[in-house]
Amino acid sequence: MIETTTNWFAACxxxxxxxxxxxxxxxxxxQIALFYFTRRNEWYATQNLCPHRKQMALSRGMIGSAxxxxxxxxxxxxKTFSLATGECLSGDECALQTYPxxxxxxxxxxDPTPKSY
Ligand code: FES
Known part of the structure; x- marks a missing residue:
């Protein structure tokens, strides 16, 4: 069952x-990293904390497509992460929290509310 509570806040x-x-x-x-993928006309949000060495850095990362x-x-x-799912694409056992x-x-x-599935 998917819990669908939302808690939208105006980011910018x-x-x-x-x-x-x-x-x-x-x-x-x-700290949430908000990405405007203009070339694809898509928006993504993830935690700003890189799980690899705990640096608040992902908002300064380079975006692209695999x-x-x-x-x-x-x-x-x-290290690269999917903006859609948060999965680490570099083969590590870490992932990002993503947000709608x-x-x-x-x-x-x-919506910074973690989802329950
Ligand atoms: S801190 Fe090492 S890849 Fe982000």
Whole structure:
């Protein structure tokens, strides 16, 4: 059963986001990396903390595609993660928390509520 509680918060205006890049959004005590994948017209949000060496760095990572999979590379040791699922694409046993994103009336919203399945 999927629990579908949502808790949207306004992260930024669309024009404040970095095209084909990320920004760090503070939500309470959480740092969330918000990515505007302009080339694909897609938005993604993940934890900003890289699980490899615990660096708050993913919002500064380079984004791209591995086939159809949107990905981000951590700027520290270049480990890559799926922006869609959070899976580590470098073969490590770590993954990112991902968050839903929506855009309404020029405002980007993130739901930071972890989902229960
Ligand atoms: S800290 Fe991110 S890849 Fe090492």
């Amino acid at each position: 205006r669309v024009e404040d986001a970095v095209e084909n890049g990320g920004v760090c959004v503070k939500c309470g005590d959480e 086939g159809e999979e949107p990905k981000v590379a951590c700027p520290f040791h270049k 994103v929506k855009v309404e009336n020029g405002i980007v919203y993130i």
